[in-house]
Each structure stands twice: as C-alpha cells, then as structure tokens.
Amino acid sequence: MSKSGARILVVDDEIEILRALQRSLAAHGFEVFTASNGEDALEAITHYRPDLMLLDLGLPGISGLEVTKRVREQSNLPIIVLSVKDAERDKVQALDLGADDYVPKPFGIDEVLARIRVALRHTAQVQAGTEPIFTVGPLKVDFAQRLVQVKGQEVKLTPTEYDLLKALIKNRGKIMTRHMLLSQVWGTGYGTESHYLHVYIGQLRRKIEPDTTHPRFILTISGVGYRFSSDDD
Known part of the structure; x- marks a missing residue:
C-alpha cells in the first residue's frame, strides 16, 4: 500500500460532504x-478492504461509535473520525474505542489530506516493524538499550517517564487520549487519574523539549490528550 492509490472508505450521511470528499480524494489519487x-x-469494509476509513459519528442506525468498536475488535484499520465541534464526549469516546484521529467539521480538504498521510504513514511503519532506534531532530531513542539522548547527551528518565515516552513514540501522529495513556503506562486502574499524566508529561517535556513553552514533540490536544509529532507529520 502507498499513500497514492490507497483505498479510502468515506462514511457520512450528509450527501454533500460525501460527494465533496469523494471528488477531492479521487483527484489526489486515492481510490474512494x-x-x-x-x-x-x-x-x-468486508467487501472493499480499505486502507483507511473517514467516519462520521452521527450516522443513522448503527452509530459511528458502534462502527468504531466493531471494526477495532477485528482489525487495525486506521479510522479518522469526522466530528462536529460540540460533540466533545463522542469524540473522546471514539478515540478511546480505537479511532486514530479526528477532524472537526467544518474542515478543509488540506487538513483531511494531512491527517490521512499521517495515519497511512503510521500504518506503514507498524507493518514494517518497530525500528530499534528512533531519531527526530535532536532527540534519539534506542529502544533496545532504553537509552534516550538529546543533542548527543544522555537524558536520564525514570522507568515511568521512559514508558510514557515509548507509548507516545510508538503511536506518533496518533492522538492518545488521557485514558489510553494512563491505562497503557500505569494500568487499567489508573484510567481516570489525569493528574498523574499531567505531572509526567511536564517532566518529560523539561527533559526532551528544546523549548517547553512551545513543545515540538509532545503536543497537547485540548480536552482530549496528547500527540507525539515528528518533524514530517
């Protein structure tokens, strides 16, 4: 699969949006x-086996949330949610159920294309296997050695800080909700303990970010969680 020619399934009950996305994505080389x-x-999904799905949450019949849940039970198909701005709870729930990203309505095609590129790139990286060394800008992480360096100098991380950084990097480009990160790093019993996450994100930023007032790597997604951003995202 490549970004050009990837198969995209667009799901929306607003025909105007459906047709507009179909035309725009096809014009950029996608099979829609x-x-x-x-x-x-x-x-x-069963018939066409798409590489990615754009999914509206407000669907008639089976809801977008239920579609997300059923798909994630069976596959790792990248899912980008299309959500209205006031549907904050549904958006977070969709991400917790396994959606990879979201685009708020109304949106521009350039924003949709950017999110698609990130999601497809992340899928390709996962399929290719996890690289033993991750490098972006001044940051270098050797997963085999559990070694973190910034500008060639080793940075001492606590085990929890390292596990948090690893979870973010492994899912780079993907929005990680607070619940997802807490459950992965601390365990399922800590899913609502947001203060833990806030403290550790702050500590990580102080150790790896060139400028903590303008984070380059660990980005805050307001009201949702965090995203690790590589330079090419």
Missing part, C-alpha cells in the same frame, strides 16, 4: 468508496 450509514460501512 462511500457509505451513508453504519450497516453499509461495515459491509463495505
């Missing part, structure tokens, strides 16, 4: 399939 409800979306 569409569905206007949850049932058709699930059938299309």
